[in-house]
Amino acid sequence: MSLTPQWLDELRARVSLSGLIGRSVRVTKAGREFKACCPFHNEKTPSFTINDEKGFYHCFGCGAHGDVIRWMTDHQGLPFMDAVKELAVQAGMEVPAPDPRAARVAEQQKSLHDVMAAAQEFFVRSLGEDRGAEARRYLASRGFPDRIVREFGFGFAPDSRTALKEALSAFPDAMLIEAGLRIVVEGKEPYDRFRGRLMLPILDPRGRVIAFGGRILSAEKTDAPKYLNSPDTPLFDKGRTVYNLHRASPASRQAGRVVVVEGYMDVVALAAAGIGEGVAPLGTALTEHQIERLWRLVETPTLCFDGDAAGQRAAMRAITRALPLLRPGHSLRIATLPTGMDPDDVIKAQGAKAMEDLLAGARSLVDVLWDAERAAAPLDTPEDKAGLKARLLQHCETIQHPDIKSLYRRELTERFGELAFARKERAPFQPRQGGGASRGKGQPWKPAPPPLGAQDRAKMLKVGTGQSQSLLAAVLSGLIRHPHEIARHADALARLQPEDPAMCALIDALLVESAQGALLETTDLAPILAERELRLPSAEDCAGMRFGFLTGHGEQASDELAEAVALLVELPAVEVALATATQRHEAEFSDETFAEQQRLLQRRLALLARLGQMGRARASL
Template sequence: MSLSPQWLDELRARISLSGVIGRTVRVQKAGREFKACCPFHNEKTPSFTINDEKGFYHCFGCGAHGDVIRWMTDHQGLPFMDAVKELAVEAGMEVPAPDPRMAQRAEQQKSLHDVMAAAQDFFVRSLHEERGADARRYLASRGFPERIVRDFGFGFAPDSRTALKEALSAFPDAMLIEAGLRIVVDGRDPYDRFRGRLMLPILDPRGRVIAFGGRILSAEKTDAPKYLNSPDTPLFDKGRTVYNLHRAAPAARNAGRIVVVEGYMDVVALAAAGITEAVAPLGTALTERQIERLWRVVECPTLCFDGDAAGQRAAMRAITRALPLLRPGQSLRIVTLPGGMDPDDVVKRDGPQAMEALLGEARSLIDVLWAAERDALPLTTPEDKAGLKARLMAHCDTIQHPDIKALYRRDLNERFGELAFARKERAPFQPRQGGGPAPRGKGQPWKPAPPPLPAEQANRLQQRVGTRDRLIAAVIAGLVEQPDLIAAHAESLARLHPAEADMAATLDALLVLADSPGPSGAALESEHIRTILQERRLRTPTATDFGEIRFGFLAKREGSAGELADAIALLVELPEVESALEEANRRYQAELTPETEAEKERLRERRLALFARLGQMGRVRASL
């Protein structure tokens, strides 16, 4: 259907925006405008303004902005055309007629809505009749108060193949079949789909019944599924529908979270415990379309999964579906419930506060992804570890957003490096009781710990550290001038840790940019990088940081790629050798053997050689 801008403008002009918003939000007159506490985020001081003359609302706290149609789609959760139709009725306007096929489909859906509403009335009546006694006992055993039973529309489907058909005799059988309420198999007589089940209606964003879910009540029917949902129909798409979203969305915006559980009975149990922002998929793993709908409500939905193997598989399915969709600020958080427990079990055993505590400990998507892949298979051989890295990078490759992909790759690479290349911990040195000398190792005499460094030597060491910081600044400046070298040295650069926070932030930004395409997919250029750094308020190192005479040659556009590579290699190796030397000294103190002494001396000499290279670097160029 095509709606002209003129028609939409007329619709907006006929509707009082403050009146529409005032139906669900308390608004106050403030001069020519209205103000309210923003319904899109928690606040105590009103920062949400409504301007009827201009026809828009705006929140100065969270940035929410839109007109009356946007309000109906974002706050009320209606699809665009449903919002337009509802407003058109209020404005006394006729929506331009669609083509005949669309009109026929709309009329068909309207008739099916009538069928579903009649079926819901029948199920609710049956629950409160004598034949619904077992269903009422089950609800009582779950501890659901009458308010919850009424609000969620619980009903009962009698254990009969024709009870629903007889109650809805005003509708033709073909319509009941199309609505998913009856089944026809191989040309035999149709029969009711839901029999002997506790019934729950599934509603669309406008609160209309579009499908049903039923839980079997008889323990003797072992051949029947415990839960049964309506099939896909012209009204119901199970891969797109999120159970209870129409009720949970306002509560979720107030709470700043939406909780996704595995089934609709979990949703009801949490609502009974006071957690009203819970929703559930319908018989399938969370789909991409459902994730997108959840992101329209909050930026980071919280998913709850059982702690068993099946729950972990479900979590990974959700993660793999979410990764390609990730956008800045939009992700998932994941809660792992205690083994064998669902949300209702947690609430019943430990109370609502226990569930709140679990929700408060929700982990980020990347944390769960890392833990799941790390623990999926043994990591006893180099091949095992290489397999872990390959799986992690394969997940990263599915992420579409370039910045998020680059950040995931770097984060997971760092975690993998810490796991795969971690130094083995050794027992700390324990002196003999009584204060005597440590036991000799393999006939070697005891040696005391080395004395503190003399002041002059300590000053030289401090100067070397300062020289290293200046060299890092020169390398960063050189990478800005020669951005094609960033990707070539990305793994080494990721192991650098500049002492100054602003240099570290600039280096991080360069690594992210190197893994992102430039404008129109072209390679990044120096000027483009400078512009991005300036926009992000990050600093490019200058001669003041690295010393023009000493290291300025590295920061020039025509600088040697080989010299820049040498500088990076030196900066990476030096802290690693220093760390290894500290470990060697500890081993030497704990076990005085020729081997430990030789290792200590080898590393000490290597460190001296690296410091000598650091001291010499640039002097020849500076003297030219």
């Protein structure tokens, strides 16, 4: 049975080391690590540490050291494969079946690591030779100290099509090509990928070279890309690799943050200024896998983007990637640089403290999302404003976690309400005749957003005329009578699309009121809604429906209101499905389509019958 290094790395990442050890040893939290009395030798004071982020345990007393697999073999006494199988069950992973090809791939990757290490030695050596003089001058112009040049492994690729091949003659050309160091063009001899460039190695979390990035030095090569990265190889997947992760991990524990910048030269500039927790994606927008990797280090990484249009687009791409992944406590913060400046420019012009101040002023994801969508298009007309609301709600719908989705919808709806409607000045307080105080609480209410435009409402539930319209009027009257029930039914109300604009505006008003968290009395809510020129449902709108929640209170009224909301949501959905099924039956005329049409018809009749029973409606069908 052959297990690849990638599979084993994934296994180690999925199993919590502290949780595994904590099943048999008492562990205690100590900062970002855990401590325990060493289980491998007798001791009275804890010298055994467990680091989940690094994935290993270590005893400073006896020197015991290992990862989750080593724990299972050394402490639990399991053979290697038995340990792997047991951990795989805990991690929810399938143990690869025996595959001779996997063994060959693992051996191949081991050989490719040797190739990349040899290439790195060649590039570093070339930087120190005469042919690396231009590269050294460039590094000096950037102000990078010698320690930074050595730490990050800067090198130089000579401007030759065969220099690397000649230096690595011990390896066959096929391996150099597979490692991404040489390029094959049909009908031509292979040639070195990196030529005349300042070289920077890209390392995996274990500190092994897996790829390279090269910056062009000659100003004459205007047709060549400024930066060139290795292609995807058996060792390197740019969408899953975070540059400088192996250095940023220990630095992040001290700083309590991770700073994500746009390129690896920005990472080096931050490190030179004393900010060692910088990382970068590699030629692509931040991917879902990279976001998950960063969340293993800190719960809220800080993304640093340029202030120009391209930087703002990059920020929005990162936000849209992150929204579906959000979970409690895990998010992103966005720091925006001055227009036309990268981190190195800021540090050189204003000093490292200025960069620290920019990072400290990073904004929350919801703030940046709101500002970006608000500035994305004009807001001159009601249609423009409805478009903004639709875009914001579309972002909310991508969030998978239900609580976070609800909170984002509430937050953005509140902000939209403040923007879309100007507040009216409230009349000065006047005592009523007889000396009684006004029944209103005197707090200006945020008016409701306008209804969505026709295009933006395509995915919502339409409530037309007839019984469903009367039911809607009754439900809204009930919610005004029982304001504490609004939050319970907010998600259902947000999906409705009444044909009557006045009903649309009233629904949005109730949602905004609920989002504000104000628990108004019914005697307060109705006058305030009317004052904001929102038409309230009348008895005529309800078509004579006499629901109990329109007159009563208590648990029975609450349950009846909930059933009415459920009918309100299901009835238009069934009507749409029935219309679709009827069209299909008319086109196909099969037993299957007829059965589906009849099923939906019966369901519609059952819903209408229940509605009539509940409301004792006077209007006929």
